Amino acid sequence: MNSILKRIYEKVLPLVGEGNVADYIPALASVNPNQFGIAIYSNKGECYTIGDAKTPFSIQSISKVFSLTLAMKHYGEGMWKRVGREPSGLPFNSLVQLEYEGGVPRNPFINAGAIVVSDMNQTRFATPHYAMREFVRRLSGNPNIKTDKVVADSEYEHRSRNAAMAYLMKSFDNFDNDVEDVLHNYFSNCALRMNCVDLAKAFGFLANKGYCMINNEQVVSEQQARQINALMATSGLYDEAGTFAYMVGLPGKSGVGGGIVAIVPNQFSICVWSPCLNKVGNSLAGVAALEALSSEIGWSVF
Numbered sequence: 533m534n535s536i537l538k539r540i541y542e543k544v545l546p547l548v549g550e551g552n553v554a555d556y557i558p559a560l561a562s563v564n565p566n567q568f569g570i571a572i573y574s575n576k577g578e579c580y581t582i583g584d585a586k587t588p589f590s591i592q593s594i595s596k597v598f599s600l601t602l603a604m605k606h607y608g609e610g611m612w613k614r615v616g617r618e619p620s621g622l623p624f625n626s627l628v629q630l631e632y633e634g635g636v637p638r639n640p641f642i643n644a645g646a647i648v649v650s651d652m653n654q655t656r657f658a659t660p661h662y663a664m665r666e667f668v669r670r671l672s673g674n675p676n677i678k679t680d681k682v683v684a685d686s687e688y689e690h691r692s693r694n695a696a697m698a699y700l701m702k703s704f705d706n707f708d709n710d711v712e713d714v715l716h717n718y719f720s721n722c723a724l725r726m727n728c729v730d731l732a733k734a735f736g737f738l739a740n741k742g743y744c745m746i747n748n749e750q751v752v753s754e755q756q757a758r759q760i761n762a763l764m765a766t767s768g769l770y771d772e773a774g775t776f777a778y779m780v781g782l783p784g785k786s787g788v789g790g791g792i793v794a795i796v797p798n799q800f801s802i803c804v805w806s807p808c809l810n811k812v813g814n815s816l817a818g819v820a821a822l823e824a825l826s827s828e829i830g831w832s833v834f
């Protein structure tokens with residue numbers, strides 16, 4: 533595995549720095565674009581890394597998988613009245629579909645969907661962001677995972693589009709809590725800083741039938757783990773989900789901090805990171821690294 537990783541790292545390195553870092557959240561614009569790391573965590577507990585795999589970054593939309601997991605644990609099938617399970621085919625922060633479809637977001641990974649899932653977690657937990665941070669610390673075995681307050685505040689200050697979605701959902705009666713409180717927690721979740729190793733480990737339960745080896749905990753049922761993987765495969769990379777399925781063939785979830793996680797069911801959880809994004813907001817070098825890894829090893833689930 534180490535020699536494959538080295539080969540892929542060298543192959544993708546020339547792409548690092550191509551694309552643009554996310555600048556619609558000003559605090560993310562200052563990140564050094566020339567960084568690239570990969571971590572692969574196996575169900576046997578082995579961890580393989582290369583490059584900047586231990587440099588923390590803003591996990592952004594990758595956090596949406598953790599919030600979904602917390603909501604599914606509590607609400608089970610009941611949660612699907614408030615959010616759908618279909619790919620949106622539109623950018624992650626698009627508003628148009630939400631009005632057409634009566635305030636029910638297409639899936640839990642577009643912003644509107646993740647915000648409604650955050651509303652569910654707001655009802656369930658007294659301190660929703662701390663519950664989430666505790667959860668990722670447990671899953672990754674890293675008690676030092678921190679929230680980047682500068683990023684969270686920057687997102688809150690520039691929240692107009694996300695706030696518009698949340699208020700639109702409220703107007704359709706698909707929102708239970710105070711919108712501003714929920715947005716604060718949603719942004720704090722996105723602003724968690726983790727590195728590739730933390731994320732590969734924290735996603736281990738999705739490669740391992742819902743079981744987290746690090747914490748010896750059945751996080752979700754085997755069936756729920758399969759369902760989360762299915763949602764990642766169909767919607768995890770937004771309007772690039774189809775191409776990602778075609779090229780990589782693995783459930784994945786991206787974030788505008790440049791991280792992407794991918795799951796090889798029953799074998800590995802992977803995290804790649806490089807800050808520059810392609811046009812739809814997914815890490816350009818990250819997608820290339822996952823394409824190379826999956827074709828080299830023949831990992832597709834299809």
Ligand code: DON
Nearest residue numbers: 592593624722786787788813
């Ligand atoms: O709400 C937002 O726009 C960001 N906090 C998260 C967006 C994101 O990461 C989309 N992913 N590629």
